[in-house]
Amino acid sequence: MTTGARRRMGVEERRQQLIGVALELFSRRSPDDVSIDEIAAAAGISRPLVYHYFPGKQSLYEAALRRAADELAARFVEPRQGPLGARLLRVMRRFFDFVDEHGPGFSALMRGGPAVGPTTNAMIDEVRQAAYEQILAHLGVGDPPARLELVVRSWVSLAESTALLWLDGRRIPRAELELQLVHDFAALAAVSAAYDGEMASLLLHMLGDEPADGPFGDLVDRLGALLPKVPAGAAQPAR
Structure with a gap:
């Protein structure tokens, strides 16, 4: 087993990481079928830490949607x-x-x-x-x-x-x-x-x-x- 120091992310960096992870999971399956536990595991953090940055899955979903909506709108430019x-x-x-x-x-x-x-x-x-x-x-x-x-x-x-x-x-x-x-x-x-x-x-x-x-x-x-x-x-x- 190998160990190493994990780099500590700033608040905004961690939020953006979680949004990216959630968007990736939501891209493969319906958002209703993706749990906070899955998002936490994919991000390499604990479930309580996800809630530290987002009150619940709905708020994380909306943040991921905001990024996706901006990207989709940009496709028409x-x-x-x-x-x-x-x-x-x-x-x-x-x-x-x-x-x-x-x-x-x-x-x-x-x-x-x-x-x-x-x-x-x-x-x-x-x-x-x-x-x-x-x-x-x-x-x-x-x-x-x-x-x-x-x-x-x-x-x-x-x-x-x-x-x-x-x-x-x-x-x-x-x-x-x-x-x-x-x-x-x-x-x-x-x-x-x-x-x-x-x-x-x-x-x-x-x-x-x-x-x-x-x-x-x-x-x-x-x-x-x-x-x-x-x-x-x-x-x-x-x-």
């Missing part, structure tokens, strides 16, 4: 350069990186449970709001019309629900879903544009710099392939 479709695709890849790394915790958080309370719900809403604001910034819109707000908030919700369904068996290749969500954004915007002139102008501006080989160009090609082919020499409908 993207330099506003280049075509929008490529930017959104990079955002979706980082978003699914997070979902992949924190699957059980992400699922438990979004689906609710005993560990979820008003504080955690508020943090979830913060992430959704941060994602919403980032997308508006990419579109160059400061004061969005009602239809655009509906499109962006619906898309953020769709990304969240798609990630949850993907975690339940991962039956669709992740890369396909990432691209499909970018296509979904364009489709939501296009449908809204069919009802509203302001949205139509915004859609045309959004597509103006899109290359033919980008994500939005890919969507046009896929939709075009679904259209029935008109036989050569067939009569055209009268106008």
